[in-house]
Amino acid sequence: MDIKESVISILASNKPDVLARIAGTFSGRGFNIDSITANITRDPRITKILITTHGDQDTIIKIEKQLNRLVDIHQVTDLTSLGLPLREMMLIRMPMTGENQDKIMEIVDRYRGEVIETGAGYGVLELAGNKEDMDNAFAALEQLGIDDFARTGSITL
Amino acid sequence: MDTIGADIVLQILQEEGVEAIFGYPGASSLPLHDRLKDSPIRHYLTRHEQAAAHAADGYARATGKVGVCLSTSGPGATNLVTGIATAFMDSSPVVALTCQVNTSLMGRDSFQETDIVGITLPITKHSYQVNNVNNLASVLRRAFQLARSGRPGPLLVDMPRDILASRCEKADPPEETPSSAAEKVPSNLDQLGKIARALNMSERPVIIMGGGVKLSNACDLMRALIEKGGIPFTTTMMGVGSIASGNGYDLGFIGTHGNELANSTVHQSDFILAVGMRFSDRSTSLIDEFAPLATIAQIDIDPTSIGKNVKVALPYVGDIRETISALLNLVESRDRSAWLQRIQQEREAKDFCLPFKGCGKAGHLISMIQEAMPKETIAVSDVGLNQIWTLRTWKARTPRGLITSGGMGTMGFSVPAAIGAKIGMPDKSVVAICGDGGFYMNIQELATLSYYKIPVKIVVLNNRHLGMIRQIQDLFYEGRFNTIELGNHVDLVAVAKGFGVPAERISVDENPEAALAALARAEGPHLLEVVVDENDYVFPIIPPGQANTAMIHGVGD
Numbered sequence: 001m002d003i004k005e006s007v008i009s010i011l012a013s014n015k016p017d018v019l020a021r022i023a024g025t026f027s028g029r030g031f032n033i034d035s036i037t038a039n040i041t042r043d044p045r046i047t048k049i050l051i052t053t054h055g056d057q058d059t060i061i062k063i064e065k066q067l068n069r070l071v072d073i074h075q076v077t078d079l080t081s082l083g084l085p086l087r088e089m090m091l092i093r094m095p096m097t098g099e100n101q102d103k104i105m106e107i108v109d110r111y112r113g114e115v116i117e118t119g120a121g122y123g124v125l126e127l128a129g130n131k132e133d134m135d136n137a138f139a140a141l142e143q144l145g146i147d148d149f150a151r152t153g154s155i156t157l
Numbered sequence: 158m159d160t161i162g163a164d165i166v167l168q169i170l171q172e173e174g175v176e177a178i179f180g181y182p183g184a185s186s187l188p189l190h191d192r193l194k195d196s197p198i199r200h201y202l203t204r205h206e207q208a209a210a211h212a213a214d215g216y217a218r219a220t221g222k223v224g225v226c227l228s229t230s231g232p233g234a235t236n237l238v239t240g241i242a243t244a245f246m247d248s249s250p251v252v253a254l255t256c257q258v259n260t261s262l263m264g265r266d267s268f269q270e271t272d273i274v275g276i277t278l279p280i281t282k283h284s285y286q287v288n289n290v291n292n293l294a295s296v297l298r299r300a301f302q303l304a305r306s307g308r309p310g311p312l313l314v315d316m317p318r319d320i321l322a323s324r325c326e327k328a329d330p331p332e333e334t335p336s337s338a339a340e341k342v343p344s345n346l347d348q349l350g351k352i353a354r355a356l357n358m359s360e361r362p363v364i365i366m367g368g369g370v371k372l373s374n375a376c377d378l379m380r381a382l383i384e385k386g387g388i389p390f391t392t393t394m395m396g397v398g399s400i401a402s403g404n405g406y407d408l409g410f411i412g413t414h415g416n417e418l419a420n421s422t423v424h425q426s427d428f429i430l431a432v433g434m435r436f437s438d439r440s441t442s443l444i445d446e447f448a449p450l451a452t453i454a455q456i457d458i459d460p461t462s463i464g465k466n467v468k469v470a471l472p473y474v475g476d477i478r479e480t481i482s483a484l485l486n487l488v489e490s491r492d493r494s495a496w497l498q499r500i501q502q503e504r505e506a507k508d509f510c511l512p513f514k515g516c517g518k519a520g521h522l523i524s525m526i527q528e529a530m531p532k533e534t535i536a537v538s539d540v541g542l543n544q545i546w547t548l549r550t551w552k553a554r555t556p557r558g559l560i561t562s563g564g565m566g567t568m569g570f571s572v573p574a575a576i577g578a579k580i581g582m583p584d585k586s587v588v589a590i591c592g593d594g595g596f597y598m599n600i601q602e603l604a605t606l607s608y609y610k611i612p613v614k615i616v617v618l619n620n621r622h623l624g625m626i627r628q629i630q631d632l633f634y635e636g637r638f639n640t641i642e643l644g645n646h647v648d649l650v651a652v653a654k655g656f657g658v659p660a661e662r663i664s665v666d667e668n669p670e671a672a673l674a675a676l677a678r679a680e681g682p683h684l685l686e687v688v689v690d691e692n693d694y695v696f697p698i699i700p701p702g703q704a705n706t707a708m709i710h711g712v713g714d
Contacts, residue, residue: 017274017284024278065461071283071303 005034006060007052007079007086007156013072014040014047022049022073025066031055035088035153046074052086052154079156086154089128090138091116093147096123100144111137122147162290162321163192165328166254169297170198172331175225177201177216177580178254179209181236183229184269185256188321201580201609204601206233208573210240210253211599215574217249218560219535220581221374223304227254231269234315235276239567241311242280246564247395248372250309252300253281257317260288274315282310290320294328308459309372345473349480352430352454352471353487359428359452361496362388365411365440368395368563369433369457371556373477376400379432382481386488389500391419393434395563398553408500409514412440413699414545416514418507420705422500423448431455433477436466437564446704456480514549515711517693518665519618523550523590526616529673531586535560535578539571539591542624545695547590569598575613576605586677588614593643594623600652606682607657614676615658615684618665620691621645628694632709633701653684660684665693 012018019038026033034052041048053060060078067076096104096118104123108115111134113127127137131154138149166189170178177199182190193200203209206228213224224244228234234255244251257263258270274284283303285296293316300312356362370379376399383390383406391408392399394415400407409416411423423429429451434440441447444466454471455463463472473480513520523546527534533554538547538561553559560578562570575589596617606613623641630638653660659679663672665687676685696711 017278017286020275021278028279062461062465069459069461 003054003056005052005054005080007050007084007154008060008064008067009077009079009156010049010051010067010073011041011075012047012049012070013074014045015072018047018072019049021070022051022067025063025070026051026053029059029063031059031063037153037155050153050155084156086130086156087128088131088134088154089126089152090134090149092125092127092138092141092149093122094125094141095121095145095147097121104141104144107137107140113137159324160327161188161192162293162316162323162325163189165290165293165325166297166316166321167192167196167198168328169294169301170225171196173298173301174222178225178227179203179212179216179577180227180254181206181209181229181233183231183233183256185230185258185318186227186233186321188318189227189254189256189316200227201576201605203573203576204604205599206236207240207569208576208599208602208605210237210251211243211567211570211573212577212580213251213253214240214244214249215537215560215577216581217244217251217577218247218574219557219578219585219587221557222581223250223252223301224577224581225252225254228256229269230255230257230273230318231271233269234273235271238276238280239565241277241313243562243565243567243570244311245280245282247368247562248309249311250304251311252304253277253311253313255313255315256321257286257315259319260317261319263317274313277313280311281313284313284315286315287317287320290323290325293320293325298331308369308457308462345475346483348471348473349483350487352456352473353484355428355452355454355471356386356388356430357489357491360493361426362386362428362430362493363408363423363426363451364388364390364430364432365392365423365434366390366396366399366432367393367434369477370396370399373433373458375433375478375481376556378478378481378485380404382485382488385485385490387490387493387497388430389422389497391415391423393437393440393563394548394561396434397548397561398559399556401552401554410548411705413442414548414695415440416549417511417697417708418500418504420699420708421503423451424706425499426451429453431469432481433457435462438466439563441466441705442699442707443702443704446706511696515696516546516549519543519687519689519693520546520550522618522665522669522687523547524552525669526588526590526673526676527551529670529677530588530614531677533558534586534588535575535582537561537571537575537578537587537589539589539595540566540568541592541594542620542628542693542695543590543592543595543618545625546618549695568595571595572599572602572606572613572615575615576602576611579611579613586612586614588616588676590616590618592624593617593619593621593649596649597643603653603656603658603682603684610681612679612681612683614679615682616676617649617684617686618689619649619686620689620693622691624691624694627691628698629701631694649684649686658682658684660686662686662688664688665690
């Protein structure tokens with residue numbers, strides 16, 4: 001079976017147990033969720049959840065059907081085939097000293113990021129872009145010593 | 158008395174036509190059990206919550222109405238779990254009402270607190286925890302509606318004690334809802350036309366019916382379709398009894414323990430019309446070798462059932478009754494005498510070498526039980542050899558006349574489910590047929606039977622072993638018998654009598670007529686223990702991991 005990345009967009013009721021039901025639909029089939037983001041829509045009763053996952057198309061289709069069966073889920077859309085731009089964001093805290101600052105700024109500029117906080121010998125960077133760019137930026141910065149970081153999951157429209 | 162949450166619960170139950178519920182009280186359920194006293198709804202106190210869930214399930218399967226069980230929080234709620242899962246696997250409409258600790262105590266590991274909504278997430282169609290008494294009525298109405306609509310299934314409503322005890326206004330009458338989805342006519346007539354064309358063109362078609370046909374009350378239409386098209390049919394275990402046997406097209410049921418004729422016919426077929434079934438592993442055995450020549454068309458109301466296990470060329474999502482009624486006009490009668498003759502020859506050859514359908518003396522006894530009991534008796538099987546013996550030999554005359562735990566295969570199901578069936582269908586006789594293993598699992602329900610004088614008849618086929626597992630150890634584990642002996646040290650007749658249930662014991666070798674007459678005649682509950690040889694198995698069967706065509710026979714078959 002051909003394993004590939006899938007992006008699933010879900011509109012669901014904004015209730016405490018909805019996420020557990022969605023997660024259970026994936027875990028019940030031994031599927032891992034690669035990333036998940038959620039935001040409340042203009043209608044505060046509805047939340048939009050974007051999930052990226054890996055799997056063969058057959059199983060992804062089965063999961064979509066199972067998700068559609070959940071009472072609190074109103075719409076499931078597979079965005080994979082639409083080839084939409086996927087974006088994610090990273091926050092990275094790392095030492096910023098005289099010697100590596102130029103190198104860091106070069107990477108930040110290359111990926112159109114910015115330094116959003118500086119302190120005694122460290123800085124916090126914010127970068128956003130597609131997954132490949134973020135992976136590359138991360139790898140480059142890792143060479144210079146990352147203290148800690150956070151990455152959002154992929155989002156798209 | 159002020160109106161409180163508990164009154165709302167009872168008001169909605171009445172509104173939904175519930176006459177009887179099965180339950181067990183506890184600290185958290187007290188507000189509700191207190192108000193039950195003045196309600197016309199009858200509450201049957203089972204001796205274990207698991208039995209309450211199975212009874213609600215049996216009630217639902219026998220009547221087609223929603224069955225209701227009720228428990229307190231914590232262990233009361235967790236004891237329902239097996240019963241809920243059983244209902245879920247067989248799409249039985251059940252509403253499980255669980256009570257919860259006070260809202261203020263939730264999340265603190267309070268006494269008898271458990272996250273029952275979390276525990277039952279994967280085995281309910283949907284579940285609710287009510288956190289505002291003013292939502293109680295709408296949540297309960299929705300729960301009943303969900304339980305019975307689409308593909309039916311169990312709903313769970315968890316109600317904290319303080320919500321049940323909160324003062325509130327009586328619930329407003331339900332709003333008139335516009336026509337439901339079930340009343341819609343099939344929309345995709347194109348696809349239905351394709352299915353009809355493929356069926357009409359096929360040389361060797363076969364129909365497979367699952368439990369969905371009964372759930373959709375479409376048995377009469379399926380019969381019409383079969384007779385109009387001249388198409389042989391088989392069923393899954395859940396579909397047994399959809400059409401009373403004997404119209405010449407019946408092949409028996411498919412699968413691991415099914416009829417050889419059904420398995421071989423499906424294997425040779427060039428077209429399968431699957432209706433209300435999901436091609437579970439018990440039906441298909443080795444999936445890669447299932448029906449290699451057939452184009453498969455599948456009709457189901459639940460899109461997740463379509464293509465779940467096999468590749469389907471012609472899927473159709475819709476209510477079975479509506480769909481078949483439309484399909485009926487498109488299907489043509491066609492001469493398929495070569496196909497039918499081939500089946501008939503195979504049928505005669507197989508019947509000839511398989512007395513009592515491979516069910517031995519016990520199978521013969523079960524057919525004698527049916528003869529002794531009134532015509533429309535409902536049989537409830539347990540799980541194990543007794544289940545296969547019953548399903549193969551009991552001739553179900555009505556779609557809801559044979560009840561079994563198919564998907565979940567829950568031992569201990571038969572006696573409590575028979576209680577539910579009898580409460581739901583008081584005018585019909587109900588007989589539970591079980592083995593000794595399953596009987597032990599809910600043996601405490603004998604006390605429920607005798608207390609309420611519920612005239613359920615029980616036949617325990619006692620081979621002093623876990624027979625089906627023994628058969629598998631015998632055939633596929635080189636006869637290394639292990640952990641399957643239950644022993645013959647228990648006097649079941651004395652046990653039953655101790656519970657207040659009249660009982661009798663015979664051997665399967667004896668003439669059972671007098672004992673069966675007593676069983677049929679008894680005005681209250683009655684138990685008949687039948688001693689069966691532990692070497693009486695079911696044949697033919699399919700070895701684990703093999704194809705439907707790999708059925709093996711026993712010695713002498």
